[in-house]
Amino acid sequence: xxxxxxxxxxxxxxxxxxxxxxxxxxxxxxxxxxxxxxxxxxxxxxxxxxxxxxxxxxxxxxxxxxxxxxxxxxxxxxxxxxxxxxxxxxxxxxxxxxxxxxxxxxxxxxxxxxxxxxxxxxxxxxxxxxxxxxxxxxxxxxxxxxxxxxxxxxxxxxxxxxxxxxxxxxxxxxxxxxxxxxxxxxxxxxxxxxxxxxxxxxxxxxxxxxxxxxxxxxxxxxxxxxxxxxxxxxxxxxxxxxxxxxxxxxxxxxxxxxxxxxxxxxxxxxxxxx
Amino acid sequence: xxxxxxxxxxxxxxxxxxxxxxxxxxxxxxxxxxxxxxxxxxxxxxxxxxxxxxxxxxxxxxxxxxxxxxxxxxxxxxxxxxxxxxxxxxxxxxxxxxxxxxxxxxxxxxxxxxxxxxxxxxxxxxxxxxxxxxxxxxxxxxxxxxxxxxxxxxxxxxxxxxxxxxxxxxxxxxxxxxxxxxxxxxxxxxxxxxxxxxxxxxxxxxxxxxxxxxxxxxxxxxxxxxxxxxxxxxxxxxxxxxxxxxxxxxxxxxxxxxxxxxxxxxxxxxxxxxxxxxxxxxxxxxxxxxxxxxxxxxxxxx
Numbered sequence: 001x002x003x004x005x006x007x008x009x010x011x012x013x014x015x016x017x018x019x020x021x022x023x024x025x026x027x028x029x030x031x032x033x034x035x036x037x038x039x040x041x042x043x044x045x046x047x048x049x050x051x052x053x054x055x056x057x058x059x060x061x062x063x064x065x066x067x068x069x070x071x072x073x074x075x076x077x078x079x080x081x082x083x084x085x086x087x088x089x090x091x092x093x094x095x096x097x098x099x100x101x102x103x104x105x106x107x108x109x110x111x112x113x114x115x116x117x118x119x120x121x122x123x124x125x126x127x128x129x130x131x132x133x134x135x136x137x138x139x140x141x142x143x144x145x146x147x148x149x150x151x152x153x154x155x156x157x158x159x160x161x162x163x164x165x166x167x168x169x170x171x172x173x174x175x176x177x178x179x180x181x182x183x184x185x186x187x188x189x190x191x192x193x194x195x196x197x198x199x200x201x202x203x204x205x206x207x208x209x210x211x212x213x214x215x216x217x218x219x220x221x222x223x224x225x226x227x228x229x230x231x232x233x234x235x236x237x238x239x240x241x242x243x244x245x246x247x248x249x250x251x252x253x254x255x256x257x258x259x260x261x262x263x264x265x266x267x268x269x270x271x272x273x274x
Numbered sequence: 275x276x277x278x279x280x281x282x283x284x285x286x287x288x289x290x291x292x293x294x295x296x297x298x299x300x301x302x303x304x305x306x307x308x309x310x311x312x313x314x315x316x317x318x319x320x321x322x323x324x325x326x327x328x329x330x331x332x333x334x335x336x337x338x339x340x341x342x343x344x345x346x347x348x349x350x351x352x353x354x355x356x357x358x359x360x361x362x363x364x365x366x367x368x369x370x371x372x373x374x375x376x377x378x379x380x381x382x383x384x385x386x387x388x389x390x391x392x393x394x395x396x397x398x399x400x401x402x403x404x405x406x407x408x409x410x411x412x413x414x415x416x417x418x419x420x421x422x423x424x425x426x427x428x429x430x431x432x433x434x435x436x437x438x439x440x441x442x443x444x445x446x447x448x449x450x451x452x453x454x455x456x457x458x459x460x461x462x463x464x465x466x467x468x469x470x471x472x473x474x475x476x477x478x479x480x481x482x483x484x485x486x487x488x489x490x491x492x493x494x495x496x497x498x499x500x501x502x503x504x505x506x507x508x509x510x511x512x513x514x515x516x517x518x519x520x521x522x523x524x525x526x527x528x529x530x531x532x533x534x535x536x537x538x539x540x541x542x543x544x545x546x547x548x549x550x551x552x553x554x555x556x557x558x559x560x561x562x563x564x565x566x567x568x569x570x571x572x573x574x575x576x
Contacts, residue, residue, distance in 0.1 A: 003306075005309065011335075012292035012294070012313060012334070013333070013334045013335030014311075014312060016309070017308065017310075017311065018307065041308070042573070043571050057573060060569065194351075194352055221519065222520075223519075226512070227514055227516065227518070251563050252563055254562070254563065257561075258560055258563070265553070267544075267551050267554075268354075268548045268549060
């Protein structure tokens with residue numbers, strides 16, 4: 001029986017293909033191509049426009065690091081905004097925190113939420129939690145019109161291609177900062193140090209103009225190109241404030257030492273962004 | 275889509291996204307679950323030595339790339355991460371200033387090159403089973419040979435056959451997967467020989483492979499290390515060229531030194547280095563929780 005491979009389409013110089021058993025879901029929505037396949041090694045895999053978003057095996061490194069680093073750095077985080085994140089993986093981590101009173105998830109494509117509720121039920125069922133408000137809207141528009149302020153904003157976006165491109169622009173970063181409460185914290189998905197060095201530099205330069213304590217940190221995700229991904233921490237409050245606080249729930253990746261180690265950057269990246 | 279072809283084969287993607295020629299790298303040797311394909315521009319040279327098939331490609335993004343028996347070994351664009359981490363980490367923790375080093379494997383020359391940046395090293399013995407790889411790489415990868423000089427003594431032989439007694443402050447094993455002759459480096463004989471070849475207080479490193487998702491190589495290396503050395507430490511770093519996106523290193527010693535802090539960082543020629551620094555050194559010894567206690571999702575069991 002011929003082997004079936006699904007190939008990641010993010011880069012043209014480097015292509016990852018995963019061996020899969022069957023296609024569980026395949027649909028072109030108004031915004032993107034959603035695919036979910038089952039693999040023996042990685043579990044279920046979610047792809048958007050042919051780009052691997054998450055697998056059951058290795059998504060903890062991403063979701064734990066994008067959610068807990070900002071929330072722990074804040075003294076009393078109550079209002080949280082998740083930009084994107086319609087799969088629910090980040091939401092799951094955010095809801096562990098007892099101080100959190102409300103989480104707005106601003107997702108462009110309702111179909112992602114509906115589909116992930118079905119195929120990743122551990123994430124998806126959390127959209128029914130009383131604390132969660134799902135807003136189906138372009139996040140750029142939402143931030144332009146909402147008067148709400150948030151203690152924590154997490155931009156759990158796809159890559160800067162198509163619709164998501166404007167979420168990596170200075171205008172969007174300014175909108176996020178404007179929607180922050182005093183000493184609020186923003187964390188954004190900020191790509192990969194080997195392949196996206198110039199983009200990281202650009203985002204760091206923007207961050208430096210907008211907040212006092214910007215920082216870049218990174219995490220291991222074996223199925224992402226380059227083996228991992230980085231995040232941009234933006235706040236007038238330093239990330240170190242989050243160290244030595246207890247972690248809520250059961251962590252698969254994050255611990256106190258990893259929390260600190262994630263901010264250690266190699267020389268070639270430091271040269272560019274410091 | 276169907277990918278026809280085997281490891282090391284060049285395949286052409288047509289009528290799809292990102293059409294072009296790609297080299298297939300099998301990242302999961304025994305039960306492939308993931309393939310990586312690197313886009314290539316052209317084959318620069320190839321040669322069948324008595325030990326392996328050697329080829330060098332020009333790639334679209336990675337510069338030149340060395341392939342041995344179909345497995346990608348090294349690329350110009352990202353070689354510095356792995357090669358700096360296997361050399362400067364031990365060099366920054368050895369208590370006595372290291373004078374002699376042994377490198378086993380690494381026919382591309384890059385590991386020896388990092389060590390040669392230390393003028394304090396008086397002798398670097400370099401052993402690789404395949405002299406042809408060394409000759410071809412010397413010609414095509416001048417970057418990896420920039421600091422080689424008369425202190426480097428190359429010997430073409432199987433690293434598992436070394437027989438030195440207390441001669442080296444540092445031994446670095448830069449081997450391949452445990453297939454063919456490479457498997458000789460996963461033997462009790464080899465680990466005994468490593469321990470015997472080290473001066474008291476010396477450090478030997480070997481590939482430590484992947485603590486997560488757990489691999490047989492990781493278990494095997496740990497057992498062999500613990501059977502032959504008093505202290506075995508594991509460190510790791512994210513690297514685009516590696517399966518699972520990272521590589522682990524097993525640092526073995528009979529000394530009770532603490533390898534997590536680069537006490538002798540002032541030894542390191544930082545002006546010649548692109549990746550390694552003191553913060554990265556310490557961070558490398560920090561393990562994510564899943565490296566220590568696994569995760570709920572276990573491959574193949576769900």
